[in-house]
Amino acid sequence: MFNFMKRTLTILILCALIILPVAASAQFYLGVITGEARKIPIVVLDMYDDAGSPQLRSLALDVLQSDLRRSQIFDVMDPKKLDLLSPGKNEPSPEAVKRGGTFGLTGVAWARLSRKGGDLVLSGKLYDGVTGLRLANKDYYGNDELLRRMVHTFADEIVMQYTGERGIAQTRIAFVSDKTGKKELYVMDYDGQNPKKLTADRSICMSPAWSSDGKFLAYVSYKDRNPDLFGLDMETGRRWKISGFEGLNISPAWAPGSKRLAASLSRDGGAEIYIMNKDGGDLERLTFGLSDNVAPSWAPNGREIVFTSGRGGSPQLYVMSSDGADIRRITFDGPYNASPNWSPRGDRIVFASQVQGRFKIATVKPDGSEMQILTSGPGSDENPMWSPSGRQIVFSSTRAGKSGIYVMNADGSGIERLTPNDANYLSPAWSP
Numbered sequence: 001m002f003n004f005m006k007r008t009l010t011i012l013i014l015c016a017l018i019i020l021p022v023a024a025s026a027q028f029y030l031g032v033i034t035g036e037a038r039k040i041p042i043v044v045l046d047m048y049d050d051a052g053s054p055q056l057r058s059l060a061l062d063v064l065q066s067d068l069r070r071s072q073i074f075d076v077m078d079p080k081k082l083d084l085l086s087p088g089k090n091e092p093s094p095e096a097v098k099r100g101g102t103f104g105l106t107g108v109a110w111a112r113l114s115r116k117g118g119d120l121v122l123s124g125k126l127y128d129g130v131t132g133l134r135l136a137n138k139d140y141y142g143n144d145e146l147l148r149r150m151v152h153t154f155a156d157e158i159v160m161q162y163t164g165e166r167g168i169a170q171t172r173i174a175f176v177s178d179k180t181g182k183k184e185l186y187v188m189d190y191d192g193q194n195p196k197k198l199t200a201d202r203s204i205c206m207s208p209a210w211s212s213d214g215k216f217l218a219y220v221s222y223k224d225r226n227p228d229l230f231g232l233d234m235e236t237g238r239r240w241k242i243s244g245f246e247g248l249n250i251s252p253a254w255a256p257g258s259k260r261l262a263a264s265l266s267r268d269g270g271a272e273i274y275i276m277n278k279d280g281g282d283l284e285r286l287t288f289g290l291s292d293n294v295a296p297s298w299a300p301n302g303r304e305i306v307f308t309s310g311r312g313g314s315p316q317l318y319v320m321s322s323d324g325a326d327i328r329r330i331t332f333d334g335p336y337n338a339s340p341n342w343s344p345r346g347d348r349i350v351f352a353s354q355v356q357g358r359f360k361i362a363t364v365k366p367d368g369s370e371m372q373i374l375t376s377g378p379g380s381d382e383n384p385m386w387s388p389s390g391r392q393i394v395f396s397s398t399r400a401g402k403s404g405i406y407v408m409n410a411d412g413s414g415i416e417r418l419t420p421n422d423a424n425y426l427s428p429a430w431s432p
């Protein structure tokens with residue numbers, strides 16, 4: 001656990017957007033979703049197949065409903081159970097939409113797949129269930145291979161309409177796997193689909209970390225027989241060495257809205273936390289101590305950093321100002337607490353806590369209060385990281401034998417496995 005040896009998918013989307021004034025009854029802003037919060041009732045009325053591709057229609061419908069559920073914002077209803085009939089090829093009338101409103105539905109979504117020239121077209125529409133007004137109307141152009149991405153984009157548009165926030169359906173998760181016999185760096189869609197290998201170092205890769213704009217990944221590689229820190233441009237594929245001092249160059253973490261990053265280096269003896277530019281220049285040391293200081297994670301405002309240190313006798317979590325001042329310990333329960341990640345909402349920090357000899361996922365407030373253990377059961381749960389919405393947590397776990405990547409809601413419910421059981425999958429990092 002506390003182990004130091006720890007291209008872009010392109011889619012052509014042409015959008016024709018019609019935004020009508022949102023009815024007062026459909027104006028919502030949801031904060032962090034908890035077990036007590038009310039989700040927005042919505043229905044996907046139909047995904048009409050006008051493209052002559054019933055399999056694509058079934059896939060698109062399934063992906064859209066799954067995206068809306070995974071957002072943790074919507075309660076996705078079954079139109080058949082509500083006796084709501086598909087309008088067929090033409091979009092539903094206001095009267096048909098308002099029928100859904102009589103069942104308590106706030107939103108009604110409908111979409112059609114068609115072909116135009118050589119393009120596959122997804123026409124997505126969203127309506128207010130009370131007034132019948134159309135809230136959004138967009139056409140997404142692509143091809144059969146890009147259908148999932150097209151649907152993800154429509155799902156994120158629905159999230160934006162109701163919350164004013166970006167959805168997570170178009171995000172990706174970087175991770176490490178040994179499926180080739182070596183630990184290489186990969187990336188996949190947020191739902192576990194479309195995995196792609198990013199490195200061929202034929203060595204050990206570890207600890208991927210996304211820049212706040214999603215353009216770069218920092219990661220650790222032993223390709224030069226030393227744990228060095230590398231950068232990867234996700235648009236061009238260009239790689240460069242960020243830090244290659246003798247000894248450890250590990251635990252990268254990009255500063256919010258910046259091209260600087262924090263990392264742990266042992267250039268001066270023990271592992272200490274430094275800040276540097278993305279080319280490794282302008283190095284600034286933040287921590288000084290007799291014990292190792294590793295795994296930094298920035299607060300979303302960039303003013304503080306949480307990290308792991310053994311300065312108190314065992315690995316625990318500490319918070320300091322971004323200049324290294326005002327260090328304070330925030331975990332006192334458990335013999336070993338490590339791998340912290342600060343929520344993008346700023347309200348909690350997720351980490352791995354040792355419980356009866358195995359690691360479990362836990363959260364705590366930045367002031368050290370309200371520590372909660374979220375996972376249980378067999379195996380160890382490690383490497384936790386928040387989704388960009390702060391409503392989900394991704395982590396690796398050996399609960400099924402080999403290490404796999406799982407995602408769950410912020411309260412620990414709804415655990416879902418994203419990777420197969422054919423190899424080890426670990427060190428997940430969720431893109432912005």
